[in-house]
Amino acid sequence: xxxxxxxxxxxxxxxxxxxxxxxxxxxxxxxxxxxxxxxxxxxxxxxxxxxxxxxxxxxxxxxxxxxxxxxxxxxxxxxxxxxxxxxxxxxxxxxxxxxxxxxxxxxxxxxxxxxxxxxxxxxxxx
Amino acid sequence: xxxxxxxxxxxxxxxxxxxxxxxxxxxxxxxxxxxxxxxxxxxxxxxxxxxxxxxxxxxxxxxxxxxxxxxxxxxxxxxxxxxxxxxxxxxxxxxxxxxxxxxxxxxxxxxxxxxxxxxxxxxxxx
DNA sequence: CCTCATGGTTTACGTCTGTAAAACCCAAGA
DNA sequence: TCTTGGGTTTTACAGACGTAAACCATGAGG
Numbered sequence: 474x475x476x477x478x479x480x481x482x483x484x485x486x487x488x489x490x491x492x493x494x495x496x497x498x499x500x501x502x503x504x505x506x507x508x509x510x511x512x513x514x515x516x517x518x519x520x521x522x523x524x525x526x527x528x529x530x531x532x533x534x535x536x537x538x539x540x541x542x543x544x545x546x547x548x549x550x551x552x553x554x555x556x557x558x559x560x561x562x563x564x565x566x567x568x569x570x571x572x573x574x575x576x577x578x579x580x581x582x583x584x585x586x587x588x589x590x591x592x593x594x595x596x597x598x599x
Numbered sequence: 600x601x602x603x604x605x606x607x608x609x610x611x612x613x614x615x616x617x618x619x620x621x622x623x624x625x626x627x628x629x630x631x632x633x634x635x636x637x638x639x640x641x642x643x644x645x646x647x648x649x650x651x652x653x654x655x656x657x658x659x660x661x662x663x664x665x666x667x668x669x670x671x672x673x674x675x676x677x678x679x680x681x682x683x684x685x686x687x688x689x690x691x692x693x694x695x696x697x698x699x700x701x702x703x704x705x706x707x708x709x710x711x712x713x714x715x716x717x718x719x720x721x722x723x724x725x
Numbered sequence: 726c727c728t729c730a731t732g733g734t735t736t737a738c739g740t741c742t743g744t745a746a747a748a749c750c751c752a753a754g755a
Numbered sequence: 756t757c758t759t760g761g762g763t764t765t766t767a768c769a770g771a772c773g774t775a776a777a778c779c780a781t782g783a784g785g
Contacts, residue, residue: 479741511745609773732779732781748765
């Protein structure tokens with residue numbers, strides 16, 4: 474499979490909607506994005522571009538299209554993370570985690586959850 | 600102080616050079632970015648834009664300028680992380696960490712280091 | 726003092742993005 | 756069958772970005 478298409482900020486919103494539930498019609502997507510206060514036309518543009526980029530596909534259903542993701546959520550996220558890591562830390566993971574723990578205010582619960590996750594991971598690897 | 604300027608991908612390369620060492624002349628920056636194979640003109644454009652955005656400033660030194668960062672590395676990184684988190688996880692930190700632990704292959708050492716960091720943090724918070 | 730190189734400033738240009746309206750097409754109701 | 760409303764496709768347009776050449780001003784060397 475070729476390289477993933479680059480998905481812009483606004484386009485991500487559309488992808489998120491379809492990762493949540495798919496397939497959906499353009500109208501449903503517009504609906505789901507009501508919070509953004511975008512003109513329906515705008516949302517349609519985003520959808521079209523995503524189709525062109527190959528991030529979405531669609532199936533005809535009567536007179537309207539139902540759109541569905543081609544790029545999976547995991548792929549999308551991975552790509553974003555990679556791009557972030559490359560840009561900021563030249564790809565290194567650990568300093569990123571360090572900086573994050575240091576800078577973001579994590580609640581005790583989050584720290585706990587993370588601790589468990591980490592233990593899990595360490596156990597698995599050993 | 601107002602909001603940080605949005606620094607583009609290519610511009611980040613320039614910032615990194617100056618975070619490493621500052622102030623530096625345009626030529627030195629071009630030099631430092633030799634690996635990118637950019638035309639000197641291109642680098643100058645990036646510098647100019649960064650100055651316009653307020654991410655860099657400069658001091659005159661004879662006929663040339665010495666550029667230096669206004670935005671600190673920490674600010675820059677934080678902004679990137681925030682933008683990444685918002686885009687992908689709607690701002691939630693923990694799922695990001697989870698996904699990261701899951702997807703990226705961390706070495707035993709990295710996991711250890713992370714564990715220590717986390718303990719530190721948990722202690723501090725309690 | 727004058728010329729020229731060198732560094733800064735302006736201009737260029739195609740693509741991508743955010744934002745949206747205009748045009749078009751066709752199925753369903755009159 | 757004709758009209759029309761609702762979708763889809765096209766067109767628009769300003770600003771950011773990557774990439775870079777053209778132009779201009781001035782300090783340094785002759």
